[in-house]
Amino acid sequence: MLLIIVIVLVVACAALGVALAQQRRQNLVLRAGQAETEAELKHLQASQSQVIHTTKLASLGQMVAGVAHEINTPLGFVKSNVEVVGDLLDDYRKLVKQYDAAVQVCLQPVDLIFNADKASLDKLVKHVEEARRKLFEARTAVEKSPLLKDAKELLGDASEGLAQLSSLVVNLKGFSRVDRDGMDTMDLNEGIESALMIAQHQLRDRVKVVKHLQPLPKVRCMPSQMNQVFLNLITNAAQAIDGDGTLTVDSRVDGGQVQVDISDTGCGIADDVLPKIFDPFFTTKPVGEGTGLGLSIVHKIVKGHGGTIKVRTTPRKGTTFTVSLPVNVSGPAAAESA
Amino acid sequence: MPMTDAPATALRILMIDDESRILRALKALLREHTTFATTNPLEAAALAKQHDVDVVICDQRMPEKAGVDVLRDIKETHPRALRILLTGYSDLKAVLGSVNEGEVYRFVNKPWNNTELRDLVTGAGKIAREAPVIARDTLPQAEHDRARTQVGVLVIEDDTAVQQRLREILQPYYKVNFANNAERALQIMEQNETGVVISETEAGRSDLTGLLKALKLHHPHIATVVVTERANAQTAIELINEGQVYRMLIKPVRMGTCRLSVDSAIGRYWQLKQNPQAARRYTAAKPAPEGGSSALRLPAALLNRIRSLPGRLLGNARA
Ligand SMILES: Nc1ncnc2c1ncn2[C@@H]1O[C@H](COP(=O)(O)OP(=O)(O)OP(=O)(O)O)[C@@H](O)[C@H]1O
Ligand SMILES: [Mg+2]
Numbered sequence: 026m027l028l029i030i031v032i033v034l035v036v037a038c039a040a041l042g043v044a045l046a047q048q049r050r051q052n053l054v055l056r057a058g059q060a061e062t063e064a065e066l067k068h069l070q071a072s073q074s075q076v077i078h079t080t081k082l083a084s085l086g087q088m089v090a091g092v093a094h095e096i097n098t099p100l101g102f103v104k105s106n107v108e109v110v111g112d113l114l115d116d117y118r119k120l121v122k123q124y125d126a127a128v129q130v131c132l133q134p135v136d137l138i139f140n141a142d143k144a145s146l147d148k149l150v151k152h153v154e155e156a157r158r159k160l161f162e163a164r165t166a167v168e169k170s171p172l173l174k175d176a177k178e179l180l181g182d183a184s185e186g187l188a189q190l191s192s193l194v195v196n197l198k199g200f201s202r203v204d205r206d207g208m209d210t211m212d213l214n215e216g217i218e219s220a221l222m223i224a225q226h227q228l229r230d231r232v233k234v235v236k237h238l239q240p241l242p243k244v245r246c247m248p249s250q251m252n253q254v255f256l257n258l259i260t261n262a263a264q265a266i267d268g269d270g271t272l273t274v275d276s277r278v279d280g281g282q283v284q285v286d287i288s289d290t291g292c293g294i295a296d297d298v299l300p301k302i303f304d305p306f307f308t309t310k311p312v313g314e315g316t317g318l319g320l321s322i323v324h325k326i327v328k329g330h331g332g333t334i335k336v337r338t339t340p341r342k343g344t345t346f347t348v349s350l351p352v353n354v355s356g357p358a359a360a361e362s363a
Numbered sequence: 364m365p366m367t368d369a370p371a372t373a374l375r376i377l378m379i380d381d382e383s384r385i386l387r388a389l390k391a392l393l394r395e396h397t398t399f400a401t402t403n404p405l406e407a408a409a410l411a412k413q414h415d416v417d418v419v420i421c422d423q424r425m426p427e428k429a430g431v432d433v434l435r436d437i438k439e440t441h442p443r444a445l446r447i448l449l450t451g452y453s454d455l456k457a458v459l460g461s462v463n464e465g466e467v468y469r470f471v472n473k474p475w476n477n478t479e480l481r482d483l484v485t486g487a488g489k490i491a492r493e494a495p496v497i498a499r500d501t502l503p504q505a506e507h508d509r510a511r512t513q514v515g516v517l518v519i520e521d522d523t524a525v526q527q528r529l530r531e532i533l534q535p536y537y538k539v540n541f542a543n544n545a546e547r548a549l550q551i552m553e554q555n556e557t558g559v560v561i562s563e564t565e566a567g568r569s570d571l572t573g574l575l576k577a578l579k580l581h582h583p584h585i586a587t588v589v590v591t592e593r594a595n596a597q598t599a600i601e602l603i604n605e606g607q608v609y610r611m612l613i614k615p616v617r618m619g620t621c622r623l624s625v626d627s628a629i630g631r632y633w634q635l636k637q638n639p640q641a642a643r644r645y646t647a648a649k650p651a652p653e654g655g656s657s658a659l660r661l662p663a664a665l666l667n668r669i670r671s672l673p674g675r676l677l678g679n680a681r682a
Contacts, residue, residue: 093451093452096451097451097452097472100474101385101449101451101474102385103474106391108477109388113391179387182387186384226424230381230426231426
């Protein structure tokens, strides 16, 4: 899957390169042939949006992996627990039955006493003693049995698991806007939550997530693209942190702008690297790990929405990316692409 | 809940998962056994040894360490335990690692089926207690030389270029035979002692995985090395569970890896031949009866021939 994506990307890249070179040549030789150049340009834009599309698929694959794991884990223990609790209750019923039987034995002497002769009285006393002992044992067994406590604990886990599953579904709904590529109004905080959930398996236990999300006015945008922006930034942040660290996400309204900060306590970006990070295919990550498209896509989308993106970084300390979008966007150019 | 008065049949089971609620669920499910649980994969190997566990159940995706690596370590330090990988999502890399490095007994997906998992663990524990261990597959040089002149290596592959490549790699060292299809492969196995089968998953557009599974089901001491181009996680998992493949390699075949795999596969077969009881550790699961993709879709005639492959040519062990 990944290989195919990489191949597609490489091919797309080559196509871009070829198209670019061709376009240059044409510009030099045939300045008058503007119509043709424009056609080339269209083609170029088309292949660029093709690249965006394949990258979307790449993160879709990544998303499926993450989501499958996030779903199957709670599903695993919820399903198991519910069944096991059934078994535990059966076991408990057995204990209660034994207790009942012991009670019955205790009641027998009452009948016997009415026509007891002297000789059998001794036997009766023995019986009562024995019956009392049995009753006591059965009662202790019921009282001391961990079955109900265990069952309750398992059900507690199960209900937490269900809560986990339903919040996953809510978030997935947010993300599934990938299918609806059109303009919509969106609370960016929801996009952030969805992206955090999708990136969960990269953060898990290793990266602490701190959120300061202030209530935001809805922004007119392409939700699938904004989700992509947050996912790419969060993924980069997670990848920048080697071992333990913190990812902080802030959102606020400032003037006519909605602002989102995504900060990490990762490796930071060196001065000579910084100017290149938004270039398509620029990556410092090993082959197979980074395509170098993440930030170029982020940049394209944010610009398309009439917004801006800023970076502040200190090598070895961390990095903050700030995305700002105008609250009232009017029909962004981005609506055309992807 | 480690029971103090656990009956002798109670197994000792180690469970590793970064989600503590999975551990609690497994503990409750396997409550008739003595269970040890940890969310920290780094301490798993030590725990396995310390408690002399029979079975290990391990998650794949954990932040500190991948399940495959945990199981590989346990295989080294406490080889007696049978290893089960329990995972919510499995990419191909993890699956391949679990065969080639972790040598897992079974690969189980979350959410699991309680009855099946319980039975699986009980069966695995019994085997771990009763079947002798082959700690290392590599033979001493002299013995290895003897083994490779005696044990046949069968290659099932219909791509002539790949055949040629494998011939170059293997011919100088082993007694190799080549087959284009299942029919021819069986003919060879009926006539020659075959200890190692190297096979594609498909030949002449027909599926070979059924053959490999049936072979393992009836002759668990044969070591199968799957060399494939069409790798996908699902088929690979089935080949582990129902085919107990020894190694799984992705094309193009590399000389070094290929030789290494075949060498240790011969070592494995050779030792199982002398120690047939140990083969129980490598028994394959019966394929799911309801059909699905995992049923052995083999003609009855072929299946019969596999079943009645002569014991003398296959070591003396029988499933
Ligand atoms: N949060 C960050 N901390 C440190 N470096 C970063 C951060 N985000 C991006 N970078 C640097 O910018 C480069 C380009 O990032 P970009 O997201 O475009 O590509 P990538 O992450 O390398 O690959 P891809 O996103 O396709 O997987 C990265 O390789 C990395 O060097
Ligand atoms: Mg990136």
